[in-house]
Amino acid sequence: MAEITVHSPSHAQQRVRTLKLRRTWTGLAGHLVIWALALFFITPVVWMFFTALKADQDVFRFPPTLWPYDNLQVMVNGQALPVYDVTIDDGQTQRLALLDVAEGHGDFVDPVRPTAEPVNLRMKFAEPVLTIDFQWHNFLNAMNRGVRPGLNVNFWTYSINSLILAVSVIVGTLLSCTPVAYGFSRIRWPGRDLVFILVLSTMMLPFQVTMIPIFLFFTETLKWGDTLLPIIVPSFFANAFDIFLLRQFFRTIPEELLDAARVDGASEFFIFLKIVLPLSKPILATITIFTFLWAWNLFLEPLLYLNNPEHFTLALGLQDYQSQHKVIWNQMMAASVVFTLPVIVAFFFAQRTFIEGIKLTGTKG
Amino acid sequence: MNAQSSAAPLRPVAAKRRGWSARTRRNFVTGLLFISPWLIGFFLFILYPMLASLYTSFTEFHLKAPSEWVGLANYAEMFADKRFWVALYNTSFMVVIAVPLILFCSFICAVLLNLKLWGQSIYRVIFFLPSIVPIVASTMLWIWIFNTNNGLLNTFLGYFGLPGPNWLTDPTWSKPSLIILALWGMGSTIVIYLSGLQDVPLSLLEAAELDGASWWQRLWHVTIPMISPITLFNLVLGVIAMFQYFVQPFIFAEAQTSSGGSDRILGSPLDSTLFYSIYLYDKAFVRLKFGYASAMAWVLFVIILICTLLIMRWSEQWTHYEDAR
Numbered sequence: 001m002a003e004i005t006v007h008s009p010s011h012a013q014q015r016v017r018t019l020k021l022r023r024t025w026t027g028l029a030g031h032l033v034i035w036a037l038a039l040f041f042i043t044p045v046v047w048m049f050f051t052a053l054k055a056d057q058d059v060f061r062f063p064p065t066l067w068p069y070d071n072l073q074v075m076v077n078g079q080a081l082p083v084y085d086v087t088i089d090d091g092q093t094q095r096l097a098l099l100d101v102a103e104g105h106g107d108f109v110d111p112v113r114p115t116a117e118p119v120n121l122r123m124k125f126a127e128p129v130l131t132i133d134f135q136w137h138n139f140l141n142a143m144n145r146g147v148r149p150g151l152n153v154n155f156w157t158y159s160i161n162s163l164i165l166a167v168s169v170i171v172g173t174l175l176s177c178t179p180v181a182y183g184f185s186r187i188r189w190p191g192r193d194l195v196f197i198l199v200l201s202t203m204m205l206p207f208q209v210t211m212i213p214i215f216l217f218f219t220e221t222l223k224w225g226d227t228l229l230p231i232i233v234p235s236f237f238a239n240a241f242d243i244f245l246l247r248q249f250f251r252t253i254p255e256e257l258l259d260a261a262r263v264d265g266a267s268e269f270f271i272f273l274k275i276v277l278p279l280s281k282p283i284l285a286t287i288t289i290f291t292f293l294w295a296w297n298l299f300l301e302p303l304l305y306l307n308n309p310e311h312f313t314l315a316l317g318l319q320d321y322q323s324q325h326k327v328i329w330n331q332m333m334a335a336s337v338v339f340t341l342p343v344i345v346a347f348f349f350a351q352r353t354f355i356e357g358i359k360l361t362g363t364k365g
Numbered sequence: 366m367n368a369q370s371s372a373a374p375l376r377p378v379a380a381k382r383r384g385w386s387a388r389t390r391r392n393f394v395t396g397l398l399f400i401s402p403w404l405i406g407f408f409l410f411i412l413y414p415m416l417a418s419l420y421t422s423f424t425e426f427h428l429k430a431p432s433e434w435v436g437l438a439n440y441a442e443m444f445a446d447k448r449f450w451v452a453l454y455n456t457s458f459m460v461v462i463a464v465p466l467i468l469f470c471s472f473i474c475a476v477l478l479n480l481k482l483w484g485q486s487i488y489r490v491i492f493f494l495p496s497i498v499p500i501v502a503s504t505m506l507w508i509w510i511f512n513t514n515n516g517l518l519n520t521f522l523g524y525f526g527l528p529g530p531n532w533l534t535d536p537t538w539s540k541p542s543l544i545i546l547a548l549w550g551m552g553s554t555i556v557i558y559l560s561g562l563q564d565v566p567l568s569l570l571e572a573a574e575l576d577g578a579s580w581w582q583r584l585w586h587v588t589i590p591m592i593s594p595i596t597l598f599n600l601v602l603g604v605i606a607m608f609q610y611f612v613q614p615f616i617f618a619e620a621q622t623s624s625g626g627s628d629r630i631l632g633s634p635l636d637s638t639l640f641y642s643i644y645l646y647d648k649a650f651v652r653l654k655f656g657y658a659s660a661m662a663w664v665l666f667v668i669i670l671i672c673t674l675l676i677m678r679w680s681e682q683w684t685h686y687e688d689a690r
Contacts, residue, residue: 359560
């Protein structure tokens with residue numbers, strides 16, 4: 001008995017110590033694993049940004065470097081010249097500026113003594129001196145680049161088209177889905193829940209099934225080919241997904257609130273407009289952001305309908321870089337950054353709305 | 366006027382059969398008015414196109430002349446078409462391998478992000494960020510990363526002395542490349558799992574811990590059953606989406622063909638990325654065989670329906686609903 005009373009405090013202390021130690025180790029291991037995974041997720045994004053900032057010849061440097069490098073340049077006689085470390089015959093290296101190259105030989109001049117006669121040396125013995133240099137103008141070049149000869153089209157055109165598309169689709173979705181969701185949640189009418197099951201079941205339908213007749217209807221019957229209309233107009237006719245989200249939200253508004261208004265003689269439309277909508281700002285924000293993402297990402301529909309580059313969206317226009325014989329990776333990445341930036345900015349401003357929206361779709365489904 | 370009608374006593378059920386009350390009738394009209402945008406859209410963009418494509422699937426489409434009825438010829442042609450089976454195989458490969466893999470990895474990531482560690486909110490942003498990069502941009506980015514000579518991935522493998530494969534041009538590696546791309550962008554699945562993990566009642570986990578259950582046992586016997594409805598949801602959505610997989614392989618194929626000829630060869634290299642929707646697009650909008658493509662679309666629809674039903678049936682064995690005690 002005495003033994004136990006003497007032993008147990010130290011034993012307990014030891015247990016606590018080992019437990020603490022184990023917790024530290026598992027914590028460390030957890031951090032290590034998460035770090036490794038985080039690198040997998042973040043590196044490509046960082047790579048995109050840094051590639052966008054590289055000089056043309058730097059993109060194909062082997063092995064590739066993360067930081068954008070460019071040749072160090074020096075002003076000699078009013079001329080910007082690249083600097084090389086040149087190994088001279090006696091094994092010494094000298095820092096010289098390159099004037100001209102011909103047949104594997106370069107004319108080098110000493111920047112300290114610019115008036116001296118240039119030395120002709122083999123390029124084999126010259127190493128370019130590199131310096132970290134961000135090519136910020138890549139972004140402007142990428143945006144201003146005329147992608148098709150003979151057409152006044154560049155990435156500004158595509159950006160404007162993408163914006164027009166996104167804004168119109170957002171307006172259409174909000175205008176059409178809100179009353180429909182109200183009709184499915186706050187008005188009691190015979191057959192309502194049956195029809196709502198039909199709404200939900202349309203989510204199962206693959207686009208491929210309706211794609212061809214819709215395509216023919218818009219291009220042959222309405223002659224809307226090569227415009228954004230076939231993509232914008234359907235958004236004004238509500239979609240199952242957003243109806244579902246809005247309905248879930250509308251159902252949480254207390255019935256007494258609406259009944260009080262009904263007693264006062266308010267029409268359903270008035271209640272919808274003046275009571276329900278003002279209370280639904282969070283869900284409207286969620287839908288706005290997700291519709292924006294959806295429209296910004298849209299690829300198949302623009303691919304089907306748009307022929308003239310003047311009407312291309314960014315998603316479609318980005319392909320211009322691929323169809324070239326030689327892909328200009330830094331400019332393509334710069335254009336990709338421009339394409340991605342609005343989404344990332346939106347995410348950092350409305351992080352909570354993003355996450356809530358995804359949770360809504362995931363857990364309430 | 367609203368007050369009057371709501372004050373009026375509800376008629377007995379027998380009277381309902383003969384006709385609705387004034388209030389019900391008015392609610393019916395108001396309800397239909399409110400849902401009319403969807404109703405019109407349903408007829409215009411769902412019901413009519415569905416019937417039209419079903420009809421088209423039995424015809425041979427001509428651009429300048431009226432289409433001719435060919436019966437089941439398109440379906441017969443499809444079953445004899447080698448490339449159709451290749452496309453179906455490639456898509457099934459992705460559904461069977463990629464979808465479960467993505468679910469598994471998302472779950473692991475969510476569990477890690479749910480550990481009580483310092484800096485989790487930053488990690489969560491990092492894991493989620495790739496999923497909001499527009500698909501076209503992320504696919505182009507990965508084509509650059511997969512570049513055999515100057516790509517980031519092969520450079521990285523080179524540090525370990527591993528020979529980097531031709532990710533995009535080797536038929537054995539083209540599908541794994543697409544899977545890596547999909548794993549990179551699985552952020553929203555992680556978020557869904559994470560929110561599910563946070564909803565697992567702490568009392569259950571603590572009770573298990575008191576009973577001496579280890580971390581693994583708690584994960585296996587408490588957490589995984591508790592979030593099984595979310596797994597089912599992610600699985601069904603993942604399968605439906607994978608059957609319609611289009612944008613990434615389309616742009617991948619573009620990368621194959623850009624350097625050489627001007628013609629885009631869909632499904633390259635060697636049809637290894639010829640997925641169902643890619644082949645359907647090729648038939649419909651490159652070869653203008655609308656009849657054949659419509660038949661393909663309907664077969665796809667039926668396959669998706671059957672798969673969804675099978676998954677739902679199968680899920681009864683492993684999903685756990687708290688309410689259904």
